[in-house]
Amino acid sequence: MTIVLCTWGSFIEGGTEEALTLARKLSDSLGARLHWLVAGDAAKEASALAATHGVAGLDVINDPRLGEFQPDTLVEALVQYCDQVKPTTILFNQTVAARLIAPRVAGRLGAAVVMNAFAVAARDGGLDVTATAFGGDTNVVYRLDAPLSVVSVVTTTVVAAPAVQPGNPVERTISVDLASVKERFRVVSSPKAEGPRLEDAQIIVSGGRGLGSAQNYDLVKQLADALGGMWGGSRAIVDDGWIDSSRQVGLTGKITRPGLYLAAGISGASQHMAGCSAAKTIVAINKDKDASIYRYARYGVVADCLEVLPELIKAARA
Numbered sequence: 148m149t150i151v152l153c154t155w156g157s158f159i160e161g162g163t164e165e166a167l168t169l170a171r172k173l174s175d176s177l178g179a180r181l182h183w184l185v186a187g188d189a190a191k192e193a194s195a196l197a198a199t200h201g202v203a204g205l206d207v208i209n210d211p212r213l214g215e216f217q218p219d220t221l222v223e224a225l226v227q228y229c230d231q232v233k234p235t236t237i238l239f240n241q242t243v244a245a246r247l248i249a250p251r252v253a254g255r256l257g258a259a260v261v262m263n264a265f266a267v268a269a270r271d272g273g274l275d276v277t278a279t280a281f282g283g284d285t286n287v288v289y290r291l292d293a294p295l296s297v298v299s300v301v302t303t304t305v306v307a308a309p310a311v312q313p314g315n316p317v318e319r320t321i322s323v324d325l326a327s328v329k330e331r332f333r334v335v336s337s338p339k340a341e342g343p344r345l346e347d348a349q350i351i352v353s354g355g356r357g358l359g360s361a362q363n364y365d366l367v368k369q370l371a372d373a374l375g376g377m378w379g380g381s382r383a384i385v386d387d388g389w390i391d392s393s394r395q396v397g398l399t400g401k402i403t404r405p406g407l408y409l410a411a412g413i414s415g416a417s418q419h420m421a422g423c424s425a426a427k428t429i430v431a432i433n434k435d436k437d438a439s440i441y442r443y444a445r446y447g448v449v450a451d452c453l454e455v456l457p458e459l460i461k462a463a464r465a
């Protein structure tokens with residue numbers, strides 16, 4: 148039995164340690180071998196991390212065609228790799244790119260696939276995979292008994308922990324033939340990913356359409372700065388061009404787990420809450436007392452956020 152965590156790119160993405168932790172716990176309970184496939188340039192960086200996490204085999208694909216994110220090429224590389232290694236479970240750290248790759252790899256290999264998973268347990272020779280469903284409204288446990296399963300894990304709810312016994316991974320280079328792949332995708336723009344990640348922030352101040360305008364969003368930035376936190380927002384204001392998509396919280400944005408999530412002028416749609424409901428404390432400012440956000444908030448201020456935010460900024464700066 149072999150479990151493989153598949154990653155790619157020129158650096159180790161956030162969430163990889165969490166995915167390795169989950170993969171290791173699963174392979175321990177199944178008595179399976181844990182492999183980590185690194186496609187791209189991050190192999191050096193991966194070596195130490197693989198040992199820390201008790202990985203048995205570090206498999207590296209170093210094809211120059213994988214230098215940039217090219218979905219068709221990457222899918223082909225992963226499929227050829229799986230044909231050689233014959234894993235029983237393939238895990239992905241559910242980044243935005245992994246959402247595009249995981250289902251296609253599963254389709255090519257005829258595997259069962261579950262996206263948006265946050266827990267995987269071995270039971271009676273199969274897997275019980277717990278995932279969010281219906282836009283984050285509910286959780287579902289899927290039973291996978293297929294010979295090959297693909298599970299894409301949202302790692303923000305997983306706590307990274309190194310193995311008790313560090314491993315001594317066997318490192319090997321895997322050859323794939325990508326010459327005949329005709330790439331159909333062209334990345335025309337990608338979100339700016341500079342500085343700290345929203346997913347790692349302990350304090351997030353988020354704004355929604357209730358702020359009324361892009362100019363008013365500046366209040367969110369000011370409060371986030373005064374509190375030493377980061378600023379984010381709902382998809383509505385990303386779509387309206389007020390903030391960059393790298394700041395979007397939610398199902399199709401960043402899945403965050405801060406200590407404090409302060410939501411100003413956000414309705415609390417399930418797709419938004421999928422990205423912040425794991426926060427320890429949610430504080431909402433919404434002038435509608437029946438807004439969904441109040442189902443999740445520990446503290447709520449039923450008021451105009453344009454009046455409350457300046458007061459909070461003053462208090463935070465005092």
Ligand SMILES: Cc1cc2nc3c(=O)[nH]c(=O)nc-3n(C[C@H](O)[C@H](O)[C@H](O)COP(=O)(O)OP(=O)(O)OC[C@H]3O[C@@H](n4cnc5c(N)ncnc54)[C@H](O)[C@@H]3O)c2cc1C
Nearest residue numbers: 355356357381382383397398399400412414418419434452
């Ligand atoms: C497949 C899919 C994926 C999606 N993914 C995401 C996602 O990742 N993230 C995301 O955020 N959304 C996502 N959405 C969109 C989501 O369903 C909502 O439309 C969006 O979250 C609404 O944003 P909002 O709360 O800012 O705006 P609105 O729904 O317009 O809510 C504005 C809120 O502000 C309040 N308000 C108005 N004026 C004030 C004021 N002056 N003071 C205080 N409160 C005020 C209103 O009462 C209202 O509750 C997705 C939708 C779909 C279908």
